Amino acid sequence: MAAPFLALGLTGRAVLQLLDDSTLVAEWDALPLAFTILGVDRFDGRVGRAQPTIDSSAAAAVLAARTTSARTLVAAAPRRDHPYNLARRVASLGHLSAGRTGAVFGLPDSDVAIIDPWVASGTVADRSAAAHHVASAARAVRALERSWPLESVVGERDSGIFVRSGQIDHVDIDETYRIAGPLTVPEPPHGPSVLAWYGDPAADGVPDVADDVDLVIGSAGQPIVAIGLGDEVPTDATGTVLSAAVDGGDVDVADLLHAARQLLADGVTATDSTLPLRDALTLAIAPRVPRRAAFPVPQPHPWL
Structure with a gap:
């Protein structure tokens, strides 16, 4: 069995340290990692604790502009940013980074009761309800x-x-979030x-979300597991995320690298x-779901 690929998980403090040190950025960029999670502390219950x-x-x-190879997953915060704004950021990053970015969703280990400004119910009283919001x-x-x-x-000069635009779709989402769409940013060139x-x-109470995402990270029995510094790398895992998050603090980025x-x-x-993130992980692209067209089929300009 092939040894697992390696990824990193950086906390907010670790990301700030990385951004402040060009030598660390160069060392990080040179490592043949699968990806790095930026803001992994969103999922370990420490956000909001000073x-x-x-x-x-x-x-x-910023890091995409300062690197040539490093691939990142941004920790999504749907309780702060509406999914429409998240989608704009994620798609824009895909263009800016030439396919080296993506996003990761999940729940904190504690403090799941929230006031979500984007949904009608507002207060989320338990972990399962919060998970359904994030999965949505x-x-x-x-x-x-x-x-x-x-x-x-297409930019057709002959037809103008x-x-x-007839290929652009509404999304017509009417679940936890109500969104008509479409997005104002086209899909990135690498898919x-x-x-x-x-x-x-x-x-977490959302088993179906595994069908809606490309990767599931960090749980026992999953192909991709999360470990701390000094932990043994599982031999039966497809991938391993080495995390900078430790009890009571963070691992120094230099030590993690x-x-x-x-x-x-x-x-x-x-x-x-050299590969974009999706290609590096050999992840297939699911067929596009047919949806209602957002605009009529464009016609050539009459003066052309």
Whole structure:
């Protein structure tokens, strides 16, 4: 059996440390990692406990401009950002990074009672209800990002048609979130962004979300597991996320990169650094779901 690929999970504090040190950025970019989660502390229950956090999408945009190979998953925060805005950020990052980015959804280990400004019910009283909100956001981001196919942008000088707008779809979502769509950003050139779920969908009460995302990370029995610094890498895992989050603090980024470098030297499979994230993980693209057209079929300009 092939050794598992390696990924990293950076907390908000670790991301800030990385952004502040160009040497660390260069070392991180040089490692043949599958991806790095930016803001993994959103899923370990420490956000809101005087721990610094970050806007993962903004950090990903800055890091994409300063690197050539590093691939990232941004920790999505649907309780702060409406799924429509999340989808715009995720799709925009896909364009800016040439397919090196995606998003990860999940739940914190504690403090699940929330006031969600984007849904009618507002207060979420238990973990299962919160998970359904987050899973709905993930499905909405996927549907929105695919509502405007990139191949519809044709720029035909002869006909005067810039976009074959009849190929752009409404998403018509009427679940936890009500969204008509479509998105105002076309799908990235390397296909839809990679979406992941951090945790155990069955334990979270949303087992079906595994069918709506590309990866499930961090739960026992899943192909991709999360471990801490010094933990043994499972031999039966498809992939391993080495996390900077530890009880009571964070691992120094330099120490985390050193540990990752050692694991790669010890035989953990390196990932081709030249590939977009979806290709690096050999993830298939699901067929586009037929939906209601958002615009009529464009006609050539009469003066052409």
